[in-house]
Amino acid sequence: QVQLVESGGGLVQAGGSLRLSCAASGSISIKAMNWYRQAPGKQRELVAIITSGGSTNYRDSVKGRFTISRDNAKNTVYLQMNSLKPEDTAVYYCNFWELGHDYWGQGTQVTVSS
Numbered sequence: 001q002v003q004l005v006e007s008g009g010g011l012v013q014a015g016g017s018l019r020l021s022c023a024a025s026g027s028i029s030i031k032a033m034n035w036y037r038q039a040p041g042k043q044r045e046l047v048a049i050i051t052s053g054g055s056t057n058y059r060d061s062v063k064g065r066f067t068i069s070r071d072n073a074k075n076t077v078y079l080q081m082n083s084l085k086p087e088d089t090a091v092y093y094c095n096f097w098e099l100g101h102d103y104w105g106q107g108t109q110v111t112v113s114s
Contacts, residue, residue, distance in 0.1 A: 002026040002103060004094045009108030012084055020079040020108060022094030029072040031098065035079045037090035037110075044093070048079060062088075084112045 008020040020035070032051045038044040048068035049057045056068050067080040077094060091107040 002028065002096075004096075004103060004105035006092065006094050006105040006108040009092060009110045011111045011113065014085055014112055014114050016084050016112070017080070017082045018084065018110060020081065020092055020110075022077040022079075022105060024075040024077075026075065027072070028070070028075050028077070028096065031096045033068075033070060033077045034095040034097075035068060035077070036093045036095055037088075038093070038107075039087075039090040042090075047092070050077065081110070084110075086112045086114045088112050 003025040005023045006020060008018060010018060012018055030052050032049060034049050035047045036044050037047050045059065047059055047062055048066055050068045050070050058066060065081065065083045069078045089110060089112050091109050093107045094105040096103050
């Protein structure tokens with residue numbers, strides 16, 4: 001079973017940048033990988049998707065500011081976040097779905113101060 005470990009979160013001022021990483025314990029080359037986030041008191045929401053072929057999609061609120069990418073040789077997925085806003089504050093989770101199961105990392109906290 002592939003395990004996921006996120007890193008790279010932290011405290012940043014509005015307008016700043018962070019780069020999140022999601023390291024997998026096994027191969028992710030054939031998997032579509034996702035980044036989700038969950039703010040306090042809110043439901044978890046999908047932020048970005050990258051397919052095995054490298055196609056990407058984003059929720060509207062992060063388009064033009066966030067970029068998802070993958071390095072299959074390192075079994076790692078990234079989320080580059082630029083022009084951060086206070087409303088981006090959340091715990092960010094890496095995820096993939098396989099054979100009827102969702103797999104999650106432990107999450108990494110991103111806090112954007114105004």
